[in-house]
Amino acid sequence: MSGLRKRTTKGTSKKDLSTVSNSSDEKLLETVQKSKDNEKPTDQTDECPLLNKISLAVVTILAFVTRIYKIDYPSEVVFDEVHFGKFASYYLQRTYFFDLHPPFAKLLIALVGYLVGYDGSFKFDNIGDSYIDNKVPYVAYRLLSAVLGSVTVPIIYLTLKELNYSIPTAVFGSLLVLFDNAHVAETRLILLDAVLILSVALSIYSYIRFYKEQANGAYTKGWFKWLILTGVSLSCVISTKYVGVFTYITIGFAVALDLWSLLDIESGLTIRQFIRHFVARFYSLIVLPFLIYLYWFYVHFEILTRSGPGDGFMSSEFQESLGDSPLAKTAKQVNYYDIVTFKHKGTDALLHSHGYRYPLRYEDGRVSSQGQQVTGFIGEDINNQWQVLPVEEFPEDNKLNKPVRIDDIVRFLHVNTGTYLLSHDVASPLYPTNEEFTTVDYNTSITRFNETLFKLPAADKSNKRSIIKTKSSLLRVLHVDTTVALWTHDDVTLPEWGFNQLEVNGNKKIQDSTNTWYFDEIIGLNDSRQFYVPKPVKKIPFFKKWWELQFIMFEQNNKLSSEHPFASDPISWPGSLSGVSFWTKEGTKEQIYFIGNLFGWWLEVIALASFAGFFAAVKLVQQRKIYVLKDIQIKQLFNIGFLYIGYLSHYVFFFLMARQKFLHHYLPAHLIAAILTAAILEFLVGRGKVLNITIVVLSIGLIYSFYFFAPITYGNVGLTPDQVGARQFLNIKLHFYK
Incomplete structure (x- = not known):
């Protein structure tokens, strides 16, 4: 120089x-x-x-x-x-x-x-x-x-x-x-x-x-x-x-x-x-x-001492070094046979059904199944309640305290109408390329059993087989039979026959981030889960935490290879x-x-x-x-x-x-x-x-x-x-x- x-x-x-x-x-x-x-x-x-x-x-x-x-x-x-x-x-x-x-x-x-x-x-x-x-x-x-x-x-x-x-x-x-x-x-x-x-x-x-x-x-x-x-x-x-x-x-x-x-x-x-x-x-x-x-x-580590949305990226040992977050007080373990509400992350709409049916023909002339409507509803309503059921019934004396885990396959019973959630290869009302969601009675659910099965993979990086909790576990709901994801949207609503509620359908783009749901609330919770018990916090050496985080940061950075409209x-x-x-x-x-x-x-x-x-x-x-x-x-x-x-x-x-x-x-x-x-x-x-x-x-x-x-x-x-x-x-x- x-x-x-x-x-x-x-x-x-x-x-x-x-x-x-x-x-x-x-x-x-x-x-x-x-x-x-x-x-x-x-x-x-x-x-x-x-x-x-x-x-x-x-x-x-x-x-x-x-x-x-x-x-x-x-x-x-x-x-x-x-x-x-x-x-x-x-x-x-x-x-x-x-x-x-x-x-x-x-x-x-x-x-x-x-x-x-x-x-x-x-x-x-x-x-x-x-x-x-x-x-x-x-x-x-x-x-x-x-x-x-x-x-x-x-x-x-x-x-x-x-x-x-x-x-x-x-x-x-x-x-x-x-x-x-x-x-x-x-x-x-x-x-x-x-x-x-x-x-x-x-x-x-x-x-x-x-x-x-x-x-x-x-x-x-x-x-x-x-x-x-x-x-x-x-x-x-x-x-x-x-x-x-x-x-x-x-x-x-x-x-x-x-x-x-x-x-x-x-x-x-x-x-x-x-x-x-x-x-x-x-x-x-x-x-x-x-x-x-x-x-x-x-x-960074000294400040972030509470459990949070980044937990899923880290090992279980790392997660044990974090105290419960404020969310943990309201996050409850979801068990089989719980009656729950299920909320869509992007729209805050709750999964909903009621006794009304899809019309025989839509405005564009397409024919529906005339099945019971499944919609997205914003607000509290008795028709938002669903019971989480296992694929095979547990013995009567061993039904309690069976947690629902990531990647489990489950069934959903709509409590108020006694019908089972189902998806099938019928076009949805507003998205002809997507599948219709409906519910069916008990007898139909037996003859069409596979169509009532849904897998619950994590929508984030939560560990496989970890217990699902309300509020905090982000999920996709994948239809086992046709491999579509439960989805709703608020860019346009259903017509008057659907009471201007949000359409729910099966999205074929199963990895789309807008397919994210979570269990919002457990109805009538009356067991030990209603009481908050802080979890014990373990100590991990700084360099062990730092090294784990470095490895994951570089791993996730290398995965950013998907297309982006502004890339x-x-x-x-x-x-x-x-x-x-x-x-x-x-x-x-x-x-x-x-x-x-x-x-x-x-x-x-x-x-x-x-x-x-x-x-x-x-x-x-x-x-x-x-x-x-x-x-x-x-x-x-x-x-x-x-x-x-x-x-x-x-x-x-x-x-x-x-x-x-x-x-x-x-x-x-x-x-x-x-x-x-x-x-x-x-x-x-x-x-x-x-x-x-x-x-x-x-x-x-x-x-x-x-x-x-x-x-x-x-x-x-x-x-x-x-x-x-x-x-x-x-x-x-x-x-x-x-």
């Missing part, structure tokens, strides 16, 4: 890493050495310090404005806030949950809730749920992301200045993130990416500061400070998301190159001195970050060819759509490609002993090379992943691409009037593009179909186009 002039470590020469990296060409080496000998102590001495401070202040203020503007809107759950807001609530209620990501950023979100006195009662179940009605301090939560996202912008500015680029270049690099629609959208919601992106930026900035400190000598106060801060920043990255390993690759590459130059005999270091350098970096950049990473898991391939990311719908509001035609600033993203693609082509051409002509690079460009090559490695490290490895991938995975790479684009611009154009005019023109285009897409970034402006259509570039598919 051009900020490093010489090493003052005992016995070192003036040769630094940028010199070593170009030593293959004697002519180029001579030019580099000559330029370094004539170089001033800093390239920033010809710039006004006051202008530098003003520029930094302006981009910082604008960053806060763009991210905090209308942060209270919408006052509803938006996209992945359903996950990370929910996790904060679980932390606040100390109930165990499972997530694929390490705990650091989630703990920060929960800390905000704790500081404002929130109790975590709202669980962020559905996109569109009201924060106002549920009294959630969502603005405080979102401000955390907004502040961290805003601070990232001045870090970009300072990084470019530490690399000795001009003020206009530093400003432009900052603007590429400041006015990027994707960064703004992602860093003003209750998400993890603001923490991740700031940590990546701080890791790169801190390492550059450490590298430059070597000019003042190794083992100085400043040298240790920036080395340790690099390690702390790296720990924040890896403790937020495991893709932080890409930042480790970036810094690791630079460290390896630095150590390689120190190992050179011309550096003047003895082997003992070299080992001391290696050990300092090893402890600061690997051991310290790992200990901090472990610390957040320790906090995208990495090849489409640099051009922001498609985005993600975050939130919509039908009445006002408002929407939040996650997409990058197309002007900025395509400018970065052009800059990266142009530099690669230019560099290849330079190397080609150098083979003919023709040297076209200016001295200042030669000094910039190492900076650009470092940033290029950082960009590729955060991008190309996604091509190797089989899991679901989304556009937001590109944001750390985009952050580095923004810094790299500004650096390449100054490299190709050079400092001066031409550069300043170019930056002004490009900034105008960047800001206009941000403004153009702002309505779908903030979601506070409804657009007409024509206005929506004008923003549908490439594969961007917006709502309300027609």
